[in-house]
Amino acid sequence: MRDELFIRGAVPMTKSEVRAVSISKLELEEDSVLYDVGAGTGSVSIEAASFLKKGKVYAIERKEEAISLIKANKERFHAETLEIVEGTAPEAMVNLEAPTHVFIGGTSGSMKEVLSLILQKNPKARIVINVLALESLSEILTWLKENSIAAEIVQVQVSKAKEAGAYHLMMGQNPVYVISFGGEGGTLVEV
Numbered sequence: 001m002r003d004e005l006f007i008r009g010a011v012p013m014t015k016s017e018v019r020a021v022s023i024s025k026l027e028l029e030e031d032s033v034l035y036d037v038g039a040g041t042g043s044v045s046i047e048a049a050s051f052l053k054k055g056k057v058y059a060i061e062r063k064e065e066a067i068s069l070i071k072a073n074k075e076r077f078h079a080e081t082l083e084i085v086e087g088t089a090p091e092a093m094v095n096l097e098a099p100t101h102v103f104i105g106g107t108s109g110s111m112k113e114v115l116s117l118i119l120q121k122n123p124k125a126r127i128v129i130n131v132l133a134l135e136s137l138s139e140i141l142t143w144l145k146e147n148s149i150a151a152e153i154v155q156v157q158v159s160k161a162k163e164a165g166a167y168h169l170m171m172g173q174n175p176v177y178v179i180s181f182g183g184e185g186g187t188l189v190e191v
Contacts, residue, residue, distance in 0.1 A: 001047050007073050011066045013041040014105060014130060017158045018176045023047060025128045025152070025180040026101050031055045035099045037089045037114060038106025042070035042082070048103070049079040056081055058096055062088045062108070090117040098122040104129040111136070112143055126183035130176050137177050144181070151181035 031054040036045040039059035098121040159170040
C-alpha cells in the first residue's frame with residue numbers, strides 16, 4: 001500500500017518499502033493472530049489486516065495521537081479484523097489471546113520484557129522486529145545470543161527520487177534493520 005493512502009500526523013510510520021519486506025518476513029497465513037507492538041499510524045496493522053480474512057490483528061499503542069490515527073486508518077480501510085489495544089507493552093498484551101505472529105516497531109525500552117511475554121504465550125510465534133538505532137540492534141543481538149536464538153537480519157536501505165529543477169536526485173531514508181525469527185518450526189533454540 002502506498003504511504004500516501006494513510007492518514008498521517010507527526011507519528012512515525014513504517015514506510016511502504018520497509019513494510020513490504022517486514023510483512024513478507026512475517027509469513028502470515030489468513031488465520032494468523034498478529035500483534036503489532038508500537039503500532040504508530042497502524043500502517044503494518046492495516047496492511048496485514050487486508051491479508052487476515054480469518055485472523056486477527058491487535059494494534060498495541062500507548063500514544064494518544066497514534067491511537068487516533070490508527071482509528072482513522074482502520075475506518076478508512078475498513079479493517080474489520082483489526083482491534084486497537086490502548087496501553088503500554090508488555091502490560092497491554094497480557095490478556096490478549098496468544099499470537100502466532102508479532103511485529104515489533106517500538107517498545108519504549110521494554111524489548112526484553114515484550115519478547116519474554118510473547119515467547120511465554122507462544123514459543124513458536126514468528127517475530128519480526130524493525131529497528132533504526134544501533135543501540136536497539138545491539139540490545140536485540142545480545143538478547144538473541146543470551147537465549148540461543150538464531151535470527152535472520154536484513155538491512156533495508158531505500159532511496160527515493162526528488163526533483164531538483166530539471167533533475168532528479170536520490171534522497172536516502174534511514175536504514176532499517178529487519179530481524180526475524182521463530183515461526184511454525186518454533187524458535188531456533190540450540191540445545
